[in-house]
Amino acid sequence: MFPIEPTGRAWRPPVSRRRRGLRLSLSALSLAVLAGCATFSGNGGMDEVAALTQARTGQTPQAHGTDTVPEAVQARVQALLAQPLGADQAVELALIQQPGLQARFDELAQAEAERVRAGRLPNPVLSLGRLAGGGALEVDRALTVDLLGWLAWPVRDGVAERQWRSAQWQAAVAAVGQGLAARQAWVDAVAVQQQLALQDRLQAVADTAAELVQAMARAGNVPALTQLREQAFQTETRLQGAQARQAALAARERLVRALGLDADAPRLSLPEHLPALPNQPRSLSEAEQAAIDQRLDVQMARLAAEATAQDLGLSRATSWVNVLEAGVQDKHARGEPTQRGAELTLELPLFDFGSTRRADAEARYRQALHRTAQVALEARSEVREAYAAYRSAYDAAQVHSRELLPLRQKIADEMLLRYNGMLIGTSELLDDARSRTAAASAALAAQRAFWQADARLQAALAGVPTRAADAADLAASLLSDAPATAAAGH
Missing domain, CATH: 1.20.1600.10 (Outer membrane efflux proteins (OEP))
Incomplete structure (x- = not known):
């Protein structure tokens, strides 16, 4: 959990540090994509x-x-x-x-x-969902990557x-x-x-x-x-x-x-x-x-x-593992703050090991x-x-x-x-x-x-x-x- 400043707002890393982390993430993603591009x-x-x-x-x-x-x-x-x-x-x-x-x-x-x-490399999967009715609007977005396929x-x-x-x-x-x-x-x-x-x-x-x-x-x-x-x-x-x-x-x-x-x-x-x-x-x-x-x-x-x-x-x-997928998702409803999180899908080997x-x-x-x-x-x-x-x-x-x-x-x-x-x-x-x-x-x-x-x-x-x-x-x-x-x- 992020520390709370005296003003009551959550502390955030400096903008330069966030940008540096974003660049590193994009670089790592670029290297992975280039490595997975057979010609x-x-x-x-x-x-x-x-x-x-x-x-x-x-x-x-x-x-x-x-x-x-x-x-x-x-x-x-x-x-x-x-x-x-x-x-x-x-x-x-x-x-x-x-x-x-x-x-x-x-x-x-x-x-x-x-x-x-x-x-x-396997392509990531992007899923979008939208629900509306009774004056309410809910939007679901998820990006899933087949981790086992990548590994x-x-x-x-x-x-x-x-x-x-x-x-x-x-x-x-x-x-x-x-x-x-x-x-x-x-x-x-x-x-x-x-x-x-x-x-x-x-x-x-x-x-x-x-x-x-x-x-x-x-x-x-x-x-x-x-x-x-x-x-x-x-x-x-x-x-x-x-x-x-x-x-x-x-x-x-x-x-x-x-x-x-x-x-x-x-x-x-x-x-x-x-x-x-x-x-x-x-x-x-x-x-x-x-x-x-x-x-x-x-x-x-x-x-x-x-x-x-x-x-x-x-x-x-x-x-031992049939399906292993990971992804990020967020959920947005009208008038409410956006919810973000991650998901992991794992098939349990209960019957076939x-x-x-x-x-x-x-x-x-x-x-x-x-x-x-x-x-x-x-x-x-x-x-x-x-x-x-x-x-x-x-x-x-x-x-x-x-x-x-x-x-x-x-x-x-x-x-x-x-x-x-x-x-x-x-x-x-x-x-x-x-x-x-x-x-x-x-x-x-x-x-x-x-x-x-x-x-x-x-x-x-x-x-x-x-x-x-x-x-x-x-x-x-x-x-x-x-x-x-x-x-x-x-």
């Missing part, structure tokens, strides 16, 4: 996404940020399409313009907005930051998955186009053989059965050619979708051949080390476990640890399986390219010598041409299988499926549950 990053969090993706695909994604494609991206797309598109260029094209991937980057921008919102803000801000990191990892998973899907679609499109060229060669052989046998049949030099067999082979080859053209069209359209092409699709051109096999395959130890360093799913599981641990600490801190929240948080933390162990177990197994398929495909492709095809070429040279020496006829020479075409087709299939296995091994090393949709589901399953609990209400 947006300069590029929507794409730096981390770009670094994670570039380390695993060799290419850097780019978010458009607006409804229109940036001019620089358009210029790069035109430059890439001006020449036959390679595998690395296909990955780059998908990462800078594929619409589905851009939608994932838009989700990242939404997640950043949520991070900024969660990183700011727990640093912890919640850290949780919100981890959620934001999770969103970045999800975007990186989608980008890496889209890049690997584009690479695999490129392998299929080039291989099927190359197979179509072989089929055209086989068709030429079949047409030549049919014409030759028909001429010989007219001269009476071959039986009718031989002529019928050549005609059947020619017809079957024509049907196989139609199927090969349809397969080439379907593979090209799958590549167009993976690259995100629309109006520019007719300009897409591909190399005539798949790349040659590498001189040496990857070693298993190299693959396992790359998996340890690069597997996104393992690192995301660790991130989820850390976020859940933070959630456990927050639940322990707030489980917070044990349910603590038990839930601890169970979630154990779940995150077990999930991390499961992801690591599956990662090692997937890498071993993918490497075994990769090495088997490499060995098979090497046998075709280094042994079978050279042998077929030697046989063709011998057959030509025999034909020039009039030791064999034209039909034998055409049969050998068909055999060489079949051997080239088998070698192409082995080469295609190797590059597909290589793409699957890269996906296993990165820890993402080769389909972007599956990659998004993986990220959601690993990251959605654990961090979200930390943002739950108190």
Whole structure:
């Protein structure tokens, strides 16, 4: 209680002292407000996404940020399409313009907005009331602040930051998955186009053989059965050619979708051949080390476990108090002095002492640890399986390219010598041409299988499926549950 002066008036501090106290209070309030104002990053969090993706695909994604494609991206797309598109260029094209991937980057921008919102202090609540009647007027005013929200803000801000990191990892998973899907679609499109060229060669052989046998049949030099067999082979080859053209069209359209092409699709051109096999395959130890360093799913599981641990600490801190609010209020009635005071709202833990929240948080933390162990177990197994398929495909492709095809070429040279020496006829020479075409087709299939296995091994090393949709589901399953609990209400 303030001392009473002899005049009967209550003593008040000097005006200068009151002003000084008011300035200090306003300064403290300003610092608190500034501390609670989270801000947006300069590029929507794409730096981390770009670094994670570039380390695993060799290419850097780019978010458009607006409804229109940036001019620089358009210029790069035109430059890439001006020449036959390679595998690395296909990955780059998908990462800078594929619409589905851009939608994932838009989700990242939404997640950043949520991070900024969660990183700011709770707003104070101002309530006003007015009652009038019978010549009386009563006005109530109250300003309430969520003290528990303010006290727990640093912890919640850290949780919100981890959620934001999770969103970045999800975007990186989608980008890496889209890049690997584009690479695999490129392998299929080039291989099927190359197979179509072989089929055209086989068709030429079949047409030549049919014409030759028909001429010989007219001269009476071959039986009718031989002529019928050549005609059947020619017809079957024509049907196989139609199927090969349809397969080439379907593979090209799958590549167009993976690259995100629309109006520019007719300009897409591909190399005539798949790349040659590498001189040496990857070693298993190299693959396992790359998996340890690069597997996104393992690192995301660790991130989820850390976020859940933070959630456990927050639940322990707030489980005893559900609601804690403080505020100031005043009451004014006409003809009466204004009444001022303060209020404190506290929910008493009479029936729920917070044990349910603590038990839930601890169970979630154990779940995150077990999930991390499961992801690591599956990662090692997937890498071993993918490497075994990769090495088997490499060995098979090497046998075709280094042994079978050279042998077929030697046989063709011998057959030509025999034909020039009039030791064999034209039909034998055409049969050998068909055999060489079949051997080239088998070698192409082995080469295609190797590059597909290589793409699957890269996906296993990165820890993402080769389909972007599956990659998004993986990220959601690993990251959605654990961090979200930390943002739950108190």
